[in-house]
Amino acid sequence: MRITQKQSDANKTRVIAGASKLFREKGFEGVGVADLMRAAGLTHGGFYNHFASKDGLEAEACRQALATSVDRMSAVAEIEDKTARSAAMAAYRRNYVSKKARDAAAANCPMAAFAGEMPRQSEDVATAYATGLREYLDAFVAASAGAETARASAKRARQKALVEYSMLVGALILARSVAKADPELSDEWASQTPPQRNRC
Amino acid sequence: MRITQKQSDANKTRVIAGASKLFREKGFEGVGVADLMRAAGLTHGGFYNHFASKDGLEAEACRQALATSVDRMSAVAEIEDKTARSAAMAAYRRNYVSKKARDAAAANCPMAAFAGEMPRQSEDVATAYATGLREYLDAFVAASAGAETARASAKRARQKALVEYSMLVGALILARSVAKADPELSDEWASQTPPQRNRC
DNA sequence: TGTACATCAGTGAACGCGCGTTCACTGATGTAC
């Protein structure tokens, strides 16, 4: 039963969107082709009408998930007013490692969700990830720059952002790692990790 | 061909030791029972003489790997002389996110290596991990305490250690995540992440 | 605009491979006497 090309395109879009969330929640290996298609209301057989392989969808989902994060961070970086930008970044950091973000991996930072699996992914997926992460980091640096150290050199500002972002990702991943087995420790990580860490 | 009980024990020990490294390098799902036995010079059939299941070995390997890290960190915490302890911690941090550590996951921090997979592990494995991580963190706090903020309260010292350790883990995981696809960015993370970050 | 036919998105059965697990078997070890 052939369907409209517009319908077909919408189906593909829905599969990618669902995959983007499922992969973040359960990992690439934790979701099967059948699951991915079911999430879009389809059956597994039609998968290869849209994608060359499961790996192809992984790369595409990765690309789109990171692109969304990049856009969001770029939007912050483009805030002209320094005070407003600084406040936006503070809010961003605060949400980043919250309990809410920890418990809803599907809807949050794909960089943190995928990082641990990347060393074992195909070249396509790894490239999509690396490209997105680099762009994201540039935006993160731009959004952070001048927030509190206007006189710092570009290099130092970037280094500082690297450290800051490492901390956020590490805290989120560690909080998730013990969420079930040691909720108390997990909460400590999710809540005590300082939202605005620049109290020097 | 039955063997000495001592031999059998040694075999089991060797399997666990190999598993501890292989899991860190390739992830739990990335290593099969046959691989694990082969690494110890055995064939897969005998696996169930030693372990109830692959999951059982995962838990045991996790337990032992983290225990080793806890011991190492406890040793630092037990250094009496503050200056020497502080220096030992500085060296520890410097090595933690080095290119060397990044490229040899099998021989380095199991907490960082396993963190990303933990949300999807069995209760046994997750418990072994959480127990070890809590002990490790306590040791990390003890080893860091008094290093530079002698007057800080215990709570603040712990919070500071949480942040510090999150940063180390995040940097290591992120550096590994792009090691193949963007070596330049990976090197940036592995080398620029400040070794002794307490420049407040 | 209407008709005839080719196309092709989606379906569900089937294939094949990998991997965790089981099992019959071997023969050296450990033990009972």
Added chain:
DNA sequence: TGTACATCAGTGAACGCGCGTTCACTGATGTAC
């Protein structure tokens, strides 16, 4: 200490399940006239 037998660590074939992928088929869509 020596002998006979039970035990059991290790072996490799085989099982069974899950999952990525393929394929014949369906029937509505899109197109040529």
